[in-house]
Every structure is written in C-alpha cells, then in structure tokens.
Amino acid sequence: MGRRGQEEAHGVDREPLITVRDVAFSRDGRAIFHDLDLTVMPGRVTVVMGGSGAGKTTLLSLIGGRLVPDAGEIRVAGENVPALSRRQLFALRRRMGMLFQSSALLTDLDVYENVAFPMREHTRLPERLIRDLVLMKLELVGLRGARRLYPAELSGGMARRVALARAIALDPLMVMYDEPFTGLDPISMGVIVKLIRDLNDALGMTSIIVTHDVAEACSIADDIYLLDNGRVSAHGTPAEMQKTTEPAVRQFMAGLPDGPVAFHYPARDYLADLQSAGHA
Amino acid sequence: MQTKGTELAVGLFIVAGLLALTMLALKVGHFHVLGRGQTYQVTADFGNIGSLKPRAPVTAAGVRVGEVRHIALNPRSYRAVVTLRLLKRYRFPRDSSAAIDTAGLLGEQYVSLSPGGSRRYLKNGGKIRVTQSAIILEQVISQLLYKKAGHG
Amino acid sequence: MNPLAGIGGAVGALGRRALAGIARLGRATLFIARLVPSLGGAWKRARLIVQQLYMTGVLTFVIILVSGAFVGMILALQGYNTLVRYDAQSSLGLLVALALTRELGPVLTALLFAGRAGSALTAEIGLMKATEQLAGMEMMAVDPLLRVVAPRFWAGWIAVPLLAMIFTAVGIIGAYVVAVAVLGLDGGVFWSQMQAGVSVTNDVIGGLIKSVVFGFVISWIAVFEGYDAKPTSEGVSRATTRTVVSSSLAVLGLDFIMTAFMLRGL
Incomplete structure (x- = not known):
C-alpha cells in the first residue's frame, strides 16, 4: 500500500501528489469555489489557510471525494477523484488518512478498538499483529497507556491524538487535517504541531492541513495557500508569505481587524440609517 | 468486551420468541388445513x-x-x-x-x-x-x- | 392585517409543509433503495447484528413482558364484564386470544418498540452523524450503510416479530391467571374454547405477518430519520420525535390496511 507512495515521494521529477485544477463548487446556490488551483507536493506539509467560511473543510471533502465539484479536475495519486466509482474511491481512501476537527472517534469503542478499527475493516491480519500495530501507533502519539479509555473519557487534545493514530493506522500516503489546532490548550497544541511534523517526516507521508491559526501554520508548513473569495489569493513558503506586500495577505497574516477585508458588513450610510429610525 | 454475555442474552431472547410462537401455535390455536x-x-x-x-x-x-x-x-x-x-x-x-x-x-x-x-x-x-x-x-x-x- | 393575506399565507405554509413531507418520503425511498444492496453483506459480520439485537431487542424485552401481562389481565377483566351479561364467559379465552394474536400483540409491541428502541436508533445514528463519526467512517473507506445502518435495521426487523409473539403469549398467560384465579373460570374451558376458535394459519400467522411488516417499517423510519437528521443537537432531537410520530402513524395505518385484507379472507 505504502510502497507506491514512497516511490512517488522519491521520484526524480517529483510529480505532485494532489492537483486541483479549475475547480468550481457551489452549495445551495452559493458559489464556494471558482477557478480553484492548488498543488500538493509529496513529502511536504501543505497548509491551506483562509477565514471562517472560506470553504477550507469543503476543500478536504472534495479531495476525499465526499463532495463532487461542479467543474474542474481533482487528481490524487494520479486518479481523477470525481470520476471514480464508489469501489475505486474506497480503494483510494484506504491510502488517505483524515483527522476531523471533532476527532470523529467511534464512541462505542475504546481507544484501542478505535485505532484497530481500520485494520479490522480492511485487513485480515491476525489478532497478535493487530495488537502490535495498534500499540505502535498509540506509542507514536504517546497514548499507549490510555488504550482502555473510552472517547468520552479523553480530553480534546488526547482525542485528537487518538484520531491521529487511527488516521495513520494503515500507513497512508497522505493525511488531511481539518483544523487540527482549534480548541486546544497551548501544551496540547504544541504536541499536535510537533506530532504532525514528526509523523510527516518519519513516515514519509504527505500532510495537508486546513487551519486559520497563522502562527502554528507558519511554524509547520512547507507551503502555504491562502484562500479568499473562493480562490487561491496567494501561495508560497511561510517566509515568502510573511514578507509579502499584498495588503489582503498582510492583513490575514498579521491578523488586522480592518483592511481590504472590511470590518463592516456591507450596509448603507450609518448616519442615514440612524435618521430613518422606525422604518427598519 | 462483554461479547459472551451479549451473545447469551440475544440467544435467550430468540429462544423466548420462538417458544412464544410455538405456544401460540400449539396451545392457543388449532391448525386448520388449508392445503x-x-x-x-x-x-x-x-x-x-x-x-x-x-x-x-x-x-x-x-x-x-x-x-x-x-x-x-x-x-x-x-x-x-x-x-x-x-x-x-x-x-x-x-x-x-x-x-x-x-x-x-x-x-x-x-x-x-x-x-x-x-x-x-x-x-x-x-x-x-x-x-x-x-x-x-x-x-x-x-x-x-x-x-x-x-x-x- | 389583511385577513385574506393571512389565509393565503397559511395555505402557502400548508403547501410548503406538504411538499416537504413528500420530499421526505422520496428521500426515505431513495435511502432504502441504497440500503437494500448492503443488507445481504451485513450478515458477513453477524456479530454486529447480534450486538444490535442485544441493544434493541433484549433491552425492550422487560417492557414487553410487563405490558403484555397487564394488557392480557385487563382484557380478561373487561371481556368478562361484557361476556357475563350474555352468559358467554366460557368464550373469554377465545376473546382474549383473538384480540391479542390479531391486533393488540403486533400493534402494541410495534408502538412500544417505536418509542423505546426506534427513537434510540434514530438518536444514536443522528449523533454519530453530528459528531462526524459517519463521515469519518466514509473517509476510512468504510461504508456507514453497511457498518452502522444495516446491522441496526436487521436487528429492529428481527426483534419486532419476536417481541410481538412474546407479548401475545405473555398476554394470554396473564389473562389465564386472572380468569382462573380472580374470576373463578374453569381453566380447561378457557383453553379449549380458545383452541377451537383461534386458527393458527389465519390468526397467529396473520399477526406474525403484521409484526414482520411493522418491524420493517419502524426500522426503516428509525434509521432513515437518524441518517437524514440535521447534524446538530436540535436536528437530532427533532428526528427522534419524528421517528416516534411517523412510525406510530405508519403502524396504525398499515394495520388498518392489512386487517381489511385479512378479514376479506386470505
């Protein structure tokens, strides 16, 4: 399973692992993406940033084939995702890991069984081997001792680490992280940042992270894409992004309340609004 | 996991259901021949x-x-x-x-x-x-x- | 306010609700059509079905036992009270057994099941959706229809007929106890009149067929509402209520239709 990914990772001309070309997508009549272009190189940590509602999670759903774009092409490991049959899509997803913001652990299974879940579903490994693998994955995220706890007994940070162990259970080509830094205390956040980087490098995986946390994104990313108004407004390495003079990018990176992205929701003149009291 | 207990309980449940059906068939009603x-x-x-x-x-x-x-x-x-x-x-x-x-x-x-x-x-x-x-x-x-x- | 505009608005709202209801029915039908291909595959992991049978069937068991016994005892008291006026108390066993096998066993079991297990099924699946567990499974290349929905559907479908038979049997035993111990009827007459009048092929099998249909419909509604729920706490609680209401109405409506068919002669 992992071998093909390794070959690609060490390929001479470094084919991109994910390419998103001219993708348009709308939901309930509202356009979320148009002309979206994005490339993820193998072995690297790519961060996609954007404000709330910029469609970051939608992007991951499109790459994972849970949503189908209105137009354009999404290639993952050479396969055109929207054109795959359900069977082919499931085969592809076995080589993808995904970490949900809510961790999405199965609440009726304990930590051990959650990590074993993909192995039991997709392999016929003997119980002893599954045990070794599960303990290894849990050791990687530092939660081998918590294996008999149930998801309800875990803190947010622990749950996310268990979900991470589960996401890498089948040694995927790539892991997608949906807002991995949100809602964590500083220590848990530091742990997750370090884990993502270490796992990416140690296991030769590719990581794609969507987030709005600028500092963490810059500390971990090899490449950054900034989404705005349904398309990529800027991309580059963290250093390039921070040096940029583009006002909208600067506003986002520095977290300024007002700028090209206006503080005020579009409205008519304030004074006129006040004077027309009673006719609201 | 408490699988053994679960299996036993479910087994007993199904036996109880079938016993009830048997009682309804043998004790409560009569077969009248439709064939x-x-x-x-x-x-x-x-x-x-x-x-x-x-x-x-x-x-x-x-x-x-x-x-x-x-x-x-x-x-x-x-x-x-x-x-x-x-x-x-x-x-x-x-x-x-x-x-x-x-x-x-x-x-x-x-x-x-x-x-x-x-x-x-x-x-x-x-x-x-x-x-x-x-x-x-x-x-x-x-x-x-x-x-x-x-x-x- | 213009009263005509008010009426127009009400009619419009009614129309929208009717349309939403029809759309819901359409979604439910498409859902079962998607579910059916997974149903066979679910038996490859019968353990999941056994687990769900435990959750739904075994946990409803006590309610069914208690309700069945009480319904039988009440039927015996009420039936005796009426029959004794015509000096026909020897038919008490027949009256109770017919009422239970044909109607009350299947219908009351179905209603109790919808309230106890059907709502729980919806809430569980809805919460799994709200906490992204279903989406997580999909991303792990595990089909939630096969892994989550199909075993629960099977368990519900199997449990209802079994519970209905248990309800009926316990009800008849309850009636027997009251008839003999409280009302002082002859036990032998109670059973022999019952046996002479209750036909296994028509009454018992008819009741069984009803409960199989009820089991299918309740399980269908319960898993559909859970799967279709808005992934918020409010959405899940609304879906749970809808499961109880729709499956109760469906059970009563279907019961009427099936009874009409059965009484016309099998």
Missing part, C-alpha cells in the same frame, strides 16, 4: 342460509370435518350456493344431506352433514342434493303465533 392437497370441495344449494358465514365449521356427527369456503347466490334459481371444503380423509356417500344448524339457541351457524347409504362417494366438485335450510327463529315464532291465532 389444497388435503381437502376437496363440494357444493350444496340452500333455500336460505340464515347468517352462515365463510369459514364456518362443517361437522358430521358433531365432529369437525371441514369449513365453509364460499357463499354465492345462483342468479337463476335464487338459491344460495354454499361451497364446502372437506378433509380428504373423510369421504361421504353421494346421497348424504346437509343442514344448517345453530350451536345453541343464539350461537353461530354451521353446516352439519348426515351420511346417506350409497356405495358411491362425493368427489371434488360434487354436489350435495338433499339440503335443509337454516331455521330462522323469528319465522318459527311468527308461524307458531299465526297458527295459534288461526286455531283460536
């Missing part, structure tokens, strides 16, 4: 069937031997044509007679068969010639009253 292989049908015409209904029992000497399958009116003769379904293991002579009786004074009505003396037996699709209609209680009473009035 075509085990029954044959004969018809009988009656002048009046009273309140006889389909699925009413057919008896001979008080023993249940079949049921009423179907009731219709012959559009020419204006007599009621009653189709009876009888168990194959009971054969009746061709000159047997059928009567509609009432269980008790107000009970349900049923068909009772009285065997004749013929050596030949009723076959599937055969017809019982000799019949006796239902006794309608109200008619009997009113006849009785009129007779009395006539005498008096």
Whole structure:
C-alpha cells in the first residue's frame, strides 16, 4: 500500500501528489469555489489557510471525494477523484488518512478498538499483529497507556491524538487535517504541531492541513495557500508569505481587524440609517 | 468486551420468541388445513342460509370435518350456493344431506352433514342434493303465533 | 392585517409543509433503495447484528413482558364484564386470544418498540452523524450503510416479530391467571374454547405477518430519520420525535390496511 507512495515521494521529477485544477463548487446556490488551483507536493506539509467560511473543510471533502465539484479536475495519486466509482474511491481512501476537527472517534469503542478499527475493516491480519500495530501507533502519539479509555473519557487534545493514530493506522500516503489546532490548550497544541511534523517526516507521508491559526501554520508548513473569495489569493513558503506586500495577505497574516477585508458588513450610510429610525 | 454475555442474552431472547410462537401455535390455536392437497370441495344449494358465514365449521356427527369456503347466490334459481371444503380423509356417500344448524339457541351457524347409504362417494366438485335450510327463529315464532291465532 | 393575506399565507405554509413531507418520503425511498444492496453483506459480520439485537431487542424485552401481562389481565377483566351479561364467559379465552394474536400483540409491541428502541436508533445514528463519526467512517473507506445502518435495521426487523409473539403469549398467560384465579373460570374451558376458535394459519400467522411488516417499517423510519437528521443537537432531537410520530402513524395505518385484507379472507 505504502510502497507506491514512497516511490512517488522519491521520484526524480517529483510529480505532485494532489492537483486541483479549475475547480468550481457551489452549495445551495452559493458559489464556494471558482477557478480553484492548488498543488500538493509529496513529502511536504501543505497548509491551506483562509477565514471562517472560506470553504477550507469543503476543500478536504472534495479531495476525499465526499463532495463532487461542479467543474474542474481533482487528481490524487494520479486518479481523477470525481470520476471514480464508489469501489475505486474506497480503494483510494484506504491510502488517505483524515483527522476531523471533532476527532470523529467511534464512541462505542475504546481507544484501542478505535485505532484497530481500520485494520479490522480492511485487513485480515491476525489478532497478535493487530495488537502490535495498534500499540505502535498509540506509542507514536504517546497514548499507549490510555488504550482502555473510552472517547468520552479523553480530553480534546488526547482525542485528537487518538484520531491521529487511527488516521495513520494503515500507513497512508497522505493525511488531511481539518483544523487540527482549534480548541486546544497551548501544551496540547504544541504536541499536535510537533506530532504532525514528526509523523510527516518519519513516515514519509504527505500532510495537508486546513487551519486559520497563522502562527502554528507558519511554524509547520512547507507551503502555504491562502484562500479568499473562493480562490487561491496567494501561495508560497511561510517566509515568502510573511514578507509579502499584498495588503489582503498582510492583513490575514498579521491578523488586522480592518483592511481590504472590511470590518463592516456591507450596509448603507450609518448616519442615514440612524435618521430613518422606525422604518427598519 | 462483554461479547459472551451479549451473545447469551440475544440467544435467550430468540429462544423466548420462538417458544412464544410455538405456544401460540400449539396451545392457543388449532391448525386448520388449508392445503389444497388435503381437502376437496363440494357444493350444496340452500333455500336460505340464515347468517352462515365463510369459514364456518362443517361437522358430521358433531365432529369437525371441514369449513365453509364460499357463499354465492345462483342468479337463476335464487338459491344460495354454499361451497364446502372437506378433509380428504373423510369421504361421504353421494346421497348424504346437509343442514344448517345453530350451536345453541343464539350461537353461530354451521353446516352439519348426515351420511346417506350409497356405495358411491362425493368427489371434488360434487354436489350435495338433499339440503335443509337454516331455521330462522323469528319465522318459527311468527308461524307458531299465526297458527295459534288461526286455531283460536 | 389583511385577513385574506393571512389565509393565503397559511395555505402557502400548508403547501410548503406538504411538499416537504413528500420530499421526505422520496428521500426515505431513495435511502432504502441504497440500503437494500448492503443488507445481504451485513450478515458477513453477524456479530454486529447480534450486538444490535442485544441493544434493541433484549433491552425492550422487560417492557414487553410487563405490558403484555397487564394488557392480557385487563382484557380478561373487561371481556368478562361484557361476556357475563350474555352468559358467554366460557368464550373469554377465545376473546382474549383473538384480540391479542390479531391486533393488540403486533400493534402494541410495534408502538412500544417505536418509542423505546426506534427513537434510540434514530438518536444514536443522528449523533454519530453530528459528531462526524459517519463521515469519518466514509473517509476510512468504510461504508456507514453497511457498518452502522444495516446491522441496526436487521436487528429492529428481527426483534419486532419476536417481541410481538412474546407479548401475545405473555398476554394470554396473564389473562389465564386472572380468569382462573380472580374470576373463578374453569381453566380447561378457557383453553379449549380458545383452541377451537383461534386458527393458527389465519390468526397467529396473520399477526406474525403484521409484526414482520411493522418491524420493517419502524426500522426503516428509525434509521432513515437518524441518517437524514440535521447534524446538530436540535436536528437530532427533532428526528427522534419524528421517528416516534411517523412510525406510530405508519403502524396504525398499515394495520388498518392489512386487517381489511385479512378479514376479506386470505
């Protein structure tokens, strides 16, 4: 399973692992993406940033084939995702890991069984081997001792680490992280940042992270894409992004309340609004 | 995991359900034979069937031997044509007679068969010639009253 | 306010609700059509079905036992009270058994099941959706229809007929106890009248067929509402209520239709 990914990772001309070309997508009549272009190189940590509602999670759903774009092409490991049959899509997803913001652990299974879940579903490994693998994955995220706890007994940070162990259970080509830094205390956040980087490098995986946390994104990313108004407004390495003079990018990176992205929701003149009291 | 206990409980649950079904089948109800292989049908015409209904029992000497399958009116003769379904293991002579009786004074009505003396037996699709209609209680009473009035 | 505009608005709202209801029915039908191909595959992991049977069937068992016994006892008291006026108390067993096998067993079991297990099924699946567990499974290349929905659907479908038979049997035993111990009837007459009048092929099997249909419909509604729920706490609680309401109405409506067919003669 992992071998093909390794070959690609060490390929001479470094084919991109994910390419998103001219993708348009709308939901309930509202356009979320148009002309979206994005490339993820193998072995690297790519961060996609954007404000709330910029469609970051939608992007991951499109790459994972849970949503189908209105137009354009999404290639993952050479396969055109929207054109795959359900069977082919499931085969592809076995080589993808995904970490949900809510961790999405199965609440009726304990930590051990959650990590074993993909192995039991997709392999016929003997119980002893599954045990070794599960303990290894849990050791990687530092939660081998918590294996008999149930998801309800875990803190947010622990749950996310268990979900991470589960996401890498089948040694995927790539892991997608949906807002991995949100809602964590500083220590848990530091742990997750370090884990993502270490796992990416140690296991030769590719990581794609969507987030709005600028500092963490810059500390971990090899490449950054900034989404705005349904398309990529800027991309580059963290250093390039921070040096940029583009006002909208600067506003986002520095977290300024007002700028090209206006503080005020579009409205008519304030004074006129006040004077027309009673006719609201 | 508590799998063993779960399996045992579910097993017991299914056994309880099947036991209940067995009890309903053996203790609560009777099987009445619906299979075509085990029954044959004969018809009988009656002048009046009273309140006889389909699925009413057919008896001979008080023993249940079949049921009423179907009731219709012959559009020419204006007599009621009653189709009876009888168990194959009971054969009746061709000159047997059928009567509609009432269980008790107000009970349900049923068909009772009285065997004749013929050596030949009723076959599937055969017809019982000799019949006796239902006794309608109200008619009997009113006849009785009129007779009395006539005498008096 | 213009009264005509008010009426127009009400009619419009009614029309929208009717349309939404029809759309829901359409979604439910498409859902079962998607579910059916997964149903066979679910038996490859019968353990999941056994687990769900435990959750739904075994946990409803006690309610069914208690309700069945009480319904039987009430039927015996009420039936006796009426029959004794016509000096027909010997038919008490028949009356109780017919009422239970044909109607009350299947219908009351179905209603109790919808309230106890159907709503729980919806809530569980809805919460799994709200906490992204279903989406997580999909991303792990595990089909939630096969892994989550199909075993629960099977368990519900199997449990209802079994529970209905248990309800009926317990009800008859309850009635027998009251008839003999409280009302002083003869036990032998109670059973023999019942046996003479209750037909296994018509009454018992008829009731069984009803409960199989009810089991299918309740399980269908319960898993559909859970799967279709808005992934918020409010959405899940609304879906749970809808499961109880729709499956109760469906059970009663279907019961009427099936009874009409059965009484016309099988």
